Amino acid sequence: MDGYPQLVTDEEFLAVRLRRGEQNTYAPYPSEIIPIRDKAVCALCGEKMARDIKSHGRPRWRCKNPECGGSVYLDDSIILERVVQKLKVLAHSPACIRLPKAAPASTDALRIENELALCFNRADINPEYMKTLIMAAAAERYAGLNDPTPAHRLALLRQKLELEPENEETLWELFESAVTHVCIGKGGEISLSQKDQKECAS
């Protein structure tokens, strides 16, 4: 145009435009990043972080708190490597992996159990009353139990980690069950936090 020869055909020009459009709108989200994204928080303010690739396809992690403005460019391979590294540190000291604490027996449960103990020592045993007490004591104990599944899962996980602390699959299982947050710092530094641990540590 304007006296210059046309270097590419209209078809080629269009094809390139379409390709570029495709690259801009199609944001590949690697499946291995999803678990990290779900737990990613800002190390500055604790708000959730989102990942985008608006800038030339470079992954950027951005704090969702508009007043914080924390944001850092981090390649997927780097964030993955850093998370795995932290998981390995944790895996090498399984004692540091937190288990949910079992709740102490409620005072009602203890009262019912005391009453039951008294009944056993009485001469005139009333079997119906005792049965009621036993059922009530069991119900109280049961109601006071934490869900035993996560604790059991963590106990098994600790055993596996003691045998094979570098096994990738086990490390991600550790991530899944024990890690609550992946804190991302200003300089791209990563720390993992566990249940009941508000501050970012390790």
Ligand SMILES: [Zn+2]
């Ligand atoms: Zn923030």
